[in-house]
Amino acid sequence: MLKTFRGGVHPKDYKSIASEITVETMPPPQRVVIPVSQHIGAPGVPTVAVGDTVKKGQLIARADASMTSWVHASISGKVADIAEYPSSYKDKSLAVVIESDGLDEWAPDIPAVRDYESLSLEELHKLIGQAGLVGLGGANFPTHFKLTYGPEKHIDTLLINGSECEPYLNADYRVMMEETDRVVLGAKIAMKSLGVSRCIVGIEDNKPKAVEAMKKAFEGTGVQVAALPTKYPQGAERMFIKVLTGREIPEGKRHSDIGVVGLNVGSVAALANAVEKGVPLIERVITVSGDAIAAPKNLRVRIGTSFQDIVDYCGGFSRTPEKIINGGPMMGYAVRSLDIPVVKGVAGILVLSKDAVSHDEESPCIRCGKCVEACPAGLVPSMLSILSERGRHEEARRDYGLLNCIECGSCAYICPSKRRIVQYIRYSKSKNAGHGHK
Numbered sequence: 001m002l003k004t005f006r007g008g009v010h011p012k013d014y015k016s017i018a019s020e021i022t023v024e025t026m027p028p029p030q031r032v033v034i035p036v037s038q039h040i041g042a043p044g045v046p047t048v049a050v051g052d053t054v055k056k057g058q059l060i061a062r063a064d065a066s067m068t069s070w071v072h073a074s075i076s077g078k079v080a081d082i083a084e085y086p087s088s089y090k091d092k093s094l095a096v097v098i099e100s101d102g103l104d105e106w107a108p109d110i111p112a113v114r115d116y117e118s119l120s121l122e123e124l125h126k127l128i129g130q131a132g133l134v135g136l137g138g139a140n141f142p143t144h145f146k147l148t149y150g151p152e153k154h155i156d157t158l159l160i161n162g163s164e165c166e167p168y169l170n171a172d173y174r175v176m177m178e179e180t181d182r183v184v185l186g187a188k189i190a191m192k193s194l195g196v197s198r199c200i201v202g203i204e205d206n207k208p209k210a211v212e213a214m215k216k217a218f219e220g221t222g223v224q225v226a227a228l229p230t231k232y233p234q235g236a237e238r239m240f241i242k243v244l245t246g247r248e249i250p251e252g253k254r255h256s257d258i259g260v261v262g263l264n265v266g267s268v269a270a271l272a273n274a275v276e277k278g279v280p281l282i283e284r285v286i287t288v289s290g291d292a293i294a295a296p297k298n299l300r301v302r303i304g305t306s307f308q309d310i311v312d313y314c315g316g317f318s319r320t321p322e323k324i325i326n327g328g329p330m331m332g333y334a335v336r337s338l339d340i341p342v343v344k345g346v347a348g349i350l351v352l353s354k355d356a357v358s359h360d361e362e363s364p365c366i367r368c369g370k371c372v373e374a375c376p377a378g379l380v381p382s383m384l385s386i387l388s389e390r391g392r393h394e395e396a397r398r399d400y401g402l403l404n405c406i407e408c409g410s411c412a413y414i415c416p417s418k419r420r421i422v423q424y425i426r427y428s429k430s431k432n433a434g435h436g437h438k
């Protein structure tokens with residue numbers, strides 16, 4: 001039996017709203033807005049100009065930096081604009097706007113047919129670097145950076161994350177159920193790229209069908225599939241690594257410093273498509289759910305499709321929405337407008353009525369300690385929120401581990417005073433910009 005991590009909470013998961021709905025491919029939209037920065041690291045620099053004709057899969061932005069990710073056209077058509085647009089990743093980002101020509105034509109040489117086993121390591125790394133892959137679990141970390149670590153990092157373990165512990169979201173679950181062969185192939189490619197023989201797939205035990213499907217698919221490959229105790233935030237990188245390997249990431253360090261690389265299942269499936277078919281990351285699976293969307297769905301959508309187009313495709317609102325969230329209710333962000341595009345890290349759109357949103361007023365901390373018990377990072381969330389309120393942001397960082405907060409929301413979820421602890425923490429972090437982790 002696997003050990004669990006400290007803290008954590010058990011929010012109602014609401015997954016059954018959409019979990020058994022097969023992924024539907026949304027037709028390509030008439031217009032996409034594709035930010036050149038959808039990832040951690042250097043933003044891409046546009047390689048196209050207004051008026052250019054582009055094909056699906058064509059490179060439209062790149063940067064010459066190790067920590068970056070290429071960006072590709074997700075539809076064929078004409079570049080209508082290159083300017084700052086609202087984004088679902090940052091408030092605003094330089095974006096390439098493409099108006100569809102209705103043809104949806106691939107760029108030359110896509111799709112290709114390749115056998116990953118016959119590729120040299122150099123060829124493999126080059127292909128991964130050109131595919132625009134980022135962590136699809138929401139981390140937005142460039143995948144090629146993770147898969148091309150040198151021997152000095154002593155990476156010995158690949159972990160594949162199918163936890164999907166956020167309530168409502170089913171994108172990873174559907175990928176495991178419907179793209180099983182892609183996940184297996186992607187895992188083999190990632191293992192070759194890293195030169196590791198140890199690989200574990202971790203899935204929360206509230207998804208028994210996915211555990212079963214993955215166990216069957218990986219039979220005879222040497223890859224282990226582990227059912228993890230369901231507890232939020234099981235899918236957070238630090239918790240996931242700790243539970244599966246017993247290793248802890250020291251303060252200020254990364255997964256690679258303890259010999260582990262973790263990839264989301266969706267990223268692994270996208271890796272298989274990138275290497276075997278030469279198809280860059282131009283679409284992803286998202287869950288559209290909540291009690292105020294007319295038809296909840298799991299959808300394959302093109303990167304750059306607007307939230308508005310997606311909501312319309314799902315039949316619009318079934319009742320007045322009180323809150324629309326980019327992502328899940330625990331770690332996602334409320335959006336003010338539907339005029340923002342889906343970027344690579346968007347796993348879902350939640351449309352919630354007033355009945356599904358808490359209206360409790362925030363009150364002063366009663367020092368009950370529940371947030372401390374719930375914090376998986378071992379912090380004192382009550383203190384962090386109070387220091388933030390008082391403007392003592394540096395003290396929060398220096399003495400209370402502010403930057404170790406993974407913004408999981410467990411503290412705010414459990415707090416009887418309904419304190420908006422994560423908002424306080426995010427604000428303090430913004431005041432400590434420049435002191436981020438390595």
Ligand code: SF4
Pocket residue numbers: 374375376377378379380381384404405406407408409410411412421422425
């Ligand atoms: S302080 Fe941060 S890591 Fe701890 S429970 Fe709150 S949001 Fe999660």
Ligand code: SF4
Pocket residue numbers: 364365366367368369370371372381382385411414415416417418419
């Ligand atoms: S859970 Fe809320 S009320 Fe209790 S100590 Fe934490 S911040 Fe204070």
